[in-house]
Amino acid sequence: MAAPMRGMSVLRQAFQGLVRPSGGQVCRQVQHRCYSTPGHVQVDMNSETGVATVRLNRPPVNSLNLDVLTELSIALEKLETDKSCKAMVLASAAPGIFSAGLDILEMYQSTPERCVAFWRALQDAWLNLYGSRLVTMAAIEGHSPAGGCLLAMSCDYRVMAEGKFQIGLNETKLGIVAPFWFTDVMLNTIGHRETEKALQLGALYSAQQALSIGLVDKVVPLAEVMPTVEGELKNWLQIPAAARVITKTSMRKAVLDRLRSQKEKDAQFFADFINRDSVQKSLGMYIASLQKKKN
Amino acid sequence: MAAPMRGMSVLRQAFQGLVRPSGGQVCRQVQHRCYSTPGHVQVDMNSETGVATVRLNRPPVNSLNLDVLTELSIALEKLETDKSCKAMVLASAAPGIFSAGLDILEMYQSTPERCVAFWRALQDAWLNLYGSRLVTMAAIEGHSPAGGCLLAMSCDYRVMAEGKFQIGLNETKLGIVAPFWFTDVMLNTIGHRETEKALQLGALYSAQQALSIGLVDKVVPLAEVMPTVEGELKNWLQIPAAARVITKTSMRKAVLDRLRSQKEKDAQFFADFINRDSVQKSLGMYIASLQKKKN
């Protein structure tokens, strides 16, 4: 597999996270009701405002494995049916990273059954997020490549920290291809031309670049990300919810339905593709090269 | 129904116009052939240039009721078959307003039959405008919310007065939802991402904001709107008409056909939705709140 150039350090970090996962999630805002699952997704519900903050919490880089995705799906389902919940802020409990995307270790030397289970968990988490009735906002306080970018794009609004952080669907740089529904979400966000360029190049954008092509909606200093999200939420929560939800659903229906109608086929395709000898070999070499650099 | 925040004063004005309509339309440019209908749509045909100016004329805010829409449809049909007519400028005879959009009184305590007739008139006016063979230009010399924004977006080109005026599809702010063909026209104008944000928020934009997202094509001082439209028309009228019309039609066909193929279903859906008890109650409270503020 050809060496991907930019975004490498992020992915190296991501990988390091995968092989040396640290536990430790803390529910930081103790004054609020907190019903995080035991693992890697921390949910903090402000019953006064109806705003839930969902923090990915799998240090160091929030890589998305089967457990994280399953917990995220469950957390989103709970919020969806919680009548007191009006909005959801997706954020990270790990400094400097929103999410490094899918956990490569789920793809390497894994059984086809595990691959399919992993992919279904990703599909479900995404269907829950992109199709949510809630106002959804991404507070991007760190790097957000690949699957991290997908989660951010699937919210209604994105605020990103200025500085060194990058965001984008960089799959081609690793020799893999973004699934069609990743592409669909990006098309709905930045249009056809920018998507074609972004995906062919596996481009990772600075916050300013992301703002200029519409990949994020606002760029502010790191410390201002959360206050900015909260300020923006006020505008969105003024809108009568029923009308807003019908509007949102009707605009996202085509893209949601496209995956819904072929979930199993899409999961099977992923499992088959990943388990090809050539792909396994590439992934193995990639992981080995990262471990070597780490040591 | 939650209280809509911005754009309220425009809509209040709109409502006041509805309950206290004033008559008085004048054909201002007497040197030209003038075949306005007796009521609320004033048509002024310049036989030298082949440009018809169509002014909405239902003071104070040009709210669109069954009569206005029927007259607009008929006026557009006449111009469409008038071989001397090459272009049409859509404007307003009422100061400070392009059009406040659909007349809420057509939706409150109305019979299902009236609702269907009203909606058909809106469909026909829009099909005539969006599918017109003429060069169509919107001279937006005032506020242009909701249905006013739809009419403007359905023209080939939009010039808006700078200053305090606002434009946008603000339906969700009132707790209602823009029909799918409003959405389709906006998608063709500002793309998917901006449309999703605009419709979820019911956003009303200043002229400068509208320019920056492509919702209007030019912003000039109020007194320059008409001269700018006339100057721009010269460019459009230099193009061989047959080629221009084929081009325009082919690009708008999908959106036009989508409504054409389900006109009755769409009208019936509107009538059913509006006559729900909950919607009638909301509209009643809304109208009462406006009357209270007015007194």
Added chain:
Amino acid sequence: MAAPMRGMSVLRQAFQGLVRPSGGQVCRQVQHRCYSTPGHVQVDMNSETGVATVRLNRPPVNSLNLDVLTELSIALEKLETDKSCKAMVLASAAPGIFSAGLDILEMYQSTPERCVAFWRALQDAWLNLYGSRLVTMAAIEGHSPAGGCLLAMSCDYRVMAEGKFQIGLNETKLGIVAPFWFTDVMLNTIGHRETEKALQLGALYSAQQALSIGLVDKVVPLAEVMPTVEGELKNWLQIPAAARVITKTSMRKAVLDRLRSQKEKDAQFFADFINRDSVQKSLGMYIASLQKKKN
């Protein structure tokens, strides 16, 4: 046919090129393998970098007749199957022009059989270019109207020389209509609103204007076009080719398939349209007017 206003001088040049073709193509970079066809398409393959430079070479304005298009198709097919070739730069050997577009003489007093053959050659050249597995870049060092703009838009990336040169699909100015697949490519490049305006007006843009609407990706001084293309190529060639090709193909498939599924119908439509008495008369008058101005 109404007189087209802007872009006239370019097209006049184009026509002059057609009636007074000059021969003389030189393979300018002799240090490289050079397998240009005997005629009007010059291919220069750099075996070190894997980059082929394909230069249109039908002075003075590279108008695209049956021969040029056939040679271009063959050249593209050869590169497509040449495993050492990774990228292709489309450029011009004629100063001041990228390509003036389709050769009008192929449309005037031609037999229906010739018209169909001409159109098939255009379809094939475009299918080969837009669907190419190679990284494709347009080095636009001169005017690029109509078919010239189509070729440029069909590449993956466009660098244009700043200055007086213009680019756009100006068909309506000549009283003709861009085929649906020209429109599809433009929609994928600059979006719906800009395409509708561009095609209705037959607009020709300066390099700066083209940059601002996304019709080209970079604008540099004339002498910097080729070095800029080469620099940009380095980014694209770092991407693992298999993943890039799958990504590109999946994003262009819908538009490619739309033509593939109706090639014969599209060619027959063109031949029928062009051979109408009214169109032939218009083309005859147009050619006569150009010859008159030339003398």
